[in-house]
Amino acid sequence: MGLKRKITEFVAGLFLERPTQDKSYAELAQQLEEAGQSIEARLSERKYTEFNHRVLTHIIGIECWGQSRLRVFLGDPFVQDEYNGYRPARDVPWDELVGQFASTRSETISLARGLNSASVAPDKTVLHNQLGSLSARAWLRYLQTHASREIMQVR
Secondary structure (H helix, E strand, O other): OOHHHHHHHHHHHHHHHHHHOOOOHHHHHHHHHHHHHHHHHHHHOOOOOHHHHHHHHHHHHHHHHHHHHHHHHOOOOOOOOOHHHHOOOOOOOHHHHHHHHHHHHHHHHHHHHHHHHOOOOOOOEEEEOOOEEEEHHHHHHHHHHHHHHHHHHOO
């Protein structure tokens, strides 16, 4: 394993795995819900710009791609793909896109609760294209922190 990969996996462990090791899927679902409400509040105060649209489609695309990886923990087959195929089109109206974020986040929260119901083992992992193998808890944190970071660009 190369040095770059070792560093990436160390950082993923530090920022994604470690903060979730003592959290339940229910707690992570709650964090996703709270962060989603904060994002929705920010979006309600923002208007369409090409840049804002690009940021929000990126957030939604990553979240939908992450959902496909979370479903692997629940028995779906793993598909090695990129997030671009999940990203909403450029012509989706802003108001519709804002609603799409809300429904996408709601689905992520449902998946978190499903992981709890399925008693997914904490040591089971699914590959992230850049960060290496992540646990389901780390995937949930990744989706929550990614959206919360990226939304700050929306002006």
